[in-house]
Amino acid sequence: PRRAGIHRYPHPVLPLMLGLAALGVLTGVFSVITSLSIAVFGKGSALHPAHLRLRPVILVTCAWASLFYVFLFAQSCAAFYVKGQLRKANHRKKDDDAPENKNKTERNVSLADVKYRNKGTKLNLICNRTVGNYMEQSGMFLVSLWLSAILHDPFKAATAGWVWLAFRAIYPIVFTAGPFLFLSTIPAYVCVFYLLVTVWYECW
16 A cells, blocks of 8 residues: 555656656757758858858767767656666565564665665666766867868768767667677777877878
8 A cells, every 4th residue: 555655656756757858859859950950951151151161060069969968868867767766666665574674674765876876776877877988088079070170171070970979879778788889989989080080191
């Protein structure tokens, strides 16, 4: 039976979790649609003629930001979801405990426990490492992307940028797949290395 004063998952966590997930997805979809619309239909009249050649890497940068927010929202959603599942399991444990142990069970798991105190699950690890790895690699990617676009060729730089984003997007899928993780990381490294080589070539 339901115990008084206890909110069973998914209420009230589920609406917030779904709202965050929807916001992350909509942010990414809106940015991609906007970028494609500009690329296909836009004439670039708002840009200075000297900057029109950089439009391909501008779109890649917008897509990079969108994917970053999708990963961030997924990380938050995972924390709320796991928190709800752990609290549900804790309540079930209390219900199953012997009467003399009813008052000795652990306190409810908080969101801070899941996000910052390693109380999460494999889902948290996947989302945390996805965001962490994306942030770790983004600095070198953006620097090499823009240097290559300015000094070498913006269209070739943008092509390498889209490939980098595609392989980074599958990181959470292959993270727990053992050696298949390299299907995401190594091609992304190759893209950055290619961009840097073009910069070195121009400056040699």
